Amino acid sequence: MTFSRLYFNRGILFQNFRQHGWLGILFLIVLLFSLPLPIGTEYREVPYEITSLFQTNGQMHLLLALAFPVAIGLFLFRYMQSGASSDVYHSLPLKRKHLLTAHLFTGFMLILIPIWLTTAITGWVWGVLDEPAYIFTGDAIWMWGLSMSIYSMFMFMLTVAVGMCIGQSILQGLTVYALILLPMVFWGGYELHLQQHLLGFPYNQVGSVRTDISLITRMESIGSGTTLWPELLIYAALTVVFIALAYVIYARRKVESATEAVTFRVVKPIFRFGFMFTIVLIGGAYFTRIAPRESPDWGIIGYVVGAIVGYIGAEMLIRKTWLIWNGKLLPQMALYGIVVGLVLYVPVADWNGYAARVPAKEDVVQVKLGGDEFEYHNGVSVKRDDSKLYSNNPEFIDAILALHHKIVDSDLDLLGNLNYMQWDDSEFIFVNYELANGKIMKRRYQIPQSEFIQELSVLREIKDYKAIQYRTYKLDEDVLSIGIRSYLSGARKTYISNPQHIREFLDLLKQDILDQTYEEQTSPWESWASAEINQESDLDPNFPRTMWTYEIKSSYDRVLTWLKQQELYDQLNVSADDIVSAQFVKQEFDGGSNGKTLYADSQYIDANIDGHKQVATQNKEIISDLLTRQRTSFYTKEAVTVYQIKLNTVSGENIYMMLKEEDLTEAMQAILVDL
Incomplete structure (x- = not known):
């Protein structure tokens, strides 16, 4: 009886439900309109089979889980952020743990009852429909309810825990969403910093998971319908942690801290540093992106500006005024700036040895060229098995180590490039070493081919390189069909579906790929045709087939001979007899620091806005x-x-x-002399 009166005080509960119950009712109405109503009213001639109810309107569901629990948390605990109501509530003959329990219980009911009522109504709709638009199992229904409950409870308890340390409701709500976005902002900004200042840093490696480490960015992938158990367990565990923190912090929170921006003195330096560091990363990223190509130090200016703005902004929020200027401001700003500078500098400092580190040959078990690749498995991006891409060939390892040594010993400025091409002949090198201690050492570089031609030519002549670079292991797998299309004419194509012919073609294509010379691999000429290899896939039921594309170069004698024998060559080849005439238009590029990618542009000839002179020939x-x-x-x-x-x-x-000017034959030059 005492437990019921104290921990679930009826007066507090009645007051909460009477004052804030409308939030739960509104939550229920919106949930009903977003899930069971569309399922019950939508019509499809062919029902869509789904594995999760998030596939029906998943982004809206997650948006509701992000919005309503936060609103409920703000309204329920508004009494702590207002001076008058805080005095009234804390003068009641109730201990704080009893008061907190009553409010938490109210919040749980306002969140969980609408979710599970919606789940039950969805199950009823699913059971009575004769011609459903969606086909799913009962497991999908309760899994939706469980997922929504965990997501919503996490957002509610995060709001409550933040509210214990923040004394203003508006700032509390902003802080909640800032914390949700913080992982993506931090990783994005810090990755950009490391890319700019740490030679060899394998950037973009966290890009595939950045969107899933925040519930806000998780909205992009929730529509795939796949709910990950590890994700739910993490959010459930964090919810329990926030519940415990709420009790611990609330017991120590002062009543008079209501309306203060930060309620605990110990939290203020954390708030200052966190706010300042976030603005520093944003400022550095922004200035780096807008920097001229010849001014790589703009990022440092961005860090300085971000530090000043971040510290002043944090101080204004804490003091709730712009009148923050005093004798301590600059020394404190300098102190925080030094800490932020160390966090930025230490990982990229030369003395830590990261940039100059090249593994010894005896420490390398096997090596792979190329970064991690991802594919969709049941709607979720998962890392591809790359075991086939590693090689333990000593010759291959020696060639990569030689190139790696040349890169780290180079006097070239290989840092600070955010543009797609830093040199006209840029090449990306991504090395993955599997070491004897079981660790994977990754390095990524952008280098000019002309400066490393000797090392690259040796590397590219090795068959292990060609097997990995051109994925020839896929040519050994079962294939459903092959579609071949001419590079010159999209209308010229053919298909191979005979299993014996498929195997013959793939074997010959593999041999031609592995026999390429360095000159053939770096040829400036377009390929003769492309082959699309179609395979079955069990990774995603919505995409039962996968496709791989391989080039067929003019130097692939085995493949071209086989196509002629099968009387397929003429279906793909464009001959001079198929061409009526050729038109030439001269295009001049004056160069510039920003550079330009030049390509075959139909509009340059057909539109000819600038009225360039044209020459036509039937030769x-x-x-x-x-x-x-x-x-x-x-x-x-x-x-x-x-x-x-x-x-x-x-x-x-x-x-x-x-064609470039140096590509022209003498006959071409003769007719183009007047252009």
Whole structure:
């Protein structure tokens, strides 16, 4: 009886439900409109089979779990943030633990009753529908209820725990959502800092998980319908932790701290540092993004500006006024600035040895080139099994180590690049070493090929490199069909579905790939055709097939000979007899620090807005030469002259291509002399 009166005081409960019960009712109404109503009223000719109810309107469900529990927490515990009501409530003959229990119980009921009523009504709708628009199991119903309960309870208890340390309701709500976004902001900003100042840092490795470490960004993937048990367990555990923290902190919170921005003195330096460091990362990221290419130090300016703005902003929030200037302000700002500077500097300092570290050959078990790859499995991005991409070939390991040593010993500025191309011949090198101690050492570099041509040529001639780079292991797997399309003409294509022919083609393609020379791999010419390899996949029921694309180069003699034997070559090949004429337009690029990617541009010829002079020819010799040389797109910061070319075919199809000035034959130069 005493337990019931104290921990679940009827007067407090009645007052809470009478004053804030409308939030629970509104929560229930919105949930009903977002789940059982669409399920019961939507019509589909072919029912859609789903594994989770989040696939029906998942983003809206998660948005409700992010909004209503926070609102309930703010309203229920508003009495702590107002001076008058705080005095009244804390003058009642109730201990704080009893008062807190009554309010927590109210919040639990306002959140859980609407969720489980919605779950029950959804189950009833599911049972009575004769022609459902969605097909799902009973497990999906209770799993939705469990997930929504955990997400909502986490947001509610986070709001309560933050409210114990914050004395203003508006700031409390803003702090809650700031904390939810903090993991993404922190990882994004700090990753950018490391990318700019730490040679070899394998950036973008957390990009695939950044969207799932915050409930706000989780909205992007919740619609896939997959709920992860580890995720739910983490949020459930955090909810329990916040409940315990709420009791501990509330017992020590002073009544007079109501309306203060920060209620505990010990929290103020944490708040200052956290706010300041977040603004520093945002400022550094912003200034880095807008920096001219020749001014890589703009990021440092961003850190300084962010530190000043962050500290002043935190101080204004704590004091609730802009009148913060006194003799202690600058020394304290300098002290916090030094701490922030150390957090930024220590990981990228030369003396920690990260940038210069190259493993000894005896410590390397096997090595892989290329970063981690991800694919969707039941709607969730999961890391692909990369065991086939590792090699323990001593020759291959030696070649990579030689390249790695050359990179770390180079005098080139290989840091501070956020642009896609820093040099005209840029190449990304991503190395993964599996070491004898079981650890994986990762490094990523952007290098100019011309400065490392000797090491790259040795590496690319090794078959292990070609097997990994071109994924030839996929050519050994079972394939449903192969579609081959000409690079010149999208209308020229053929299909291979005979199992014996498929296996013959794949074996020959693999041999041609592995026999490529360094010159063939770095050729500036477009490939002759592309082959789409279609396979069955059990990773995602909504996508039962996967596709891999392989280039067929003009130097692949085995494949081209086989296509001729199967009478498929002429279906793909474009000959000079298929071309009526060729049109040339000269394009000048003056160069610049920002550079430009030049490519075959149909509008440059067809629109010809600037009225450039054109030259047309029907010379079959010139046309034949054009069909054997198609310049791939390329990036350049230097002045360059290219020729945009349009081939007019007998069938009426237009083919567009591009050549550099040095690619022209003597016959071409002769007709283009007046351009």
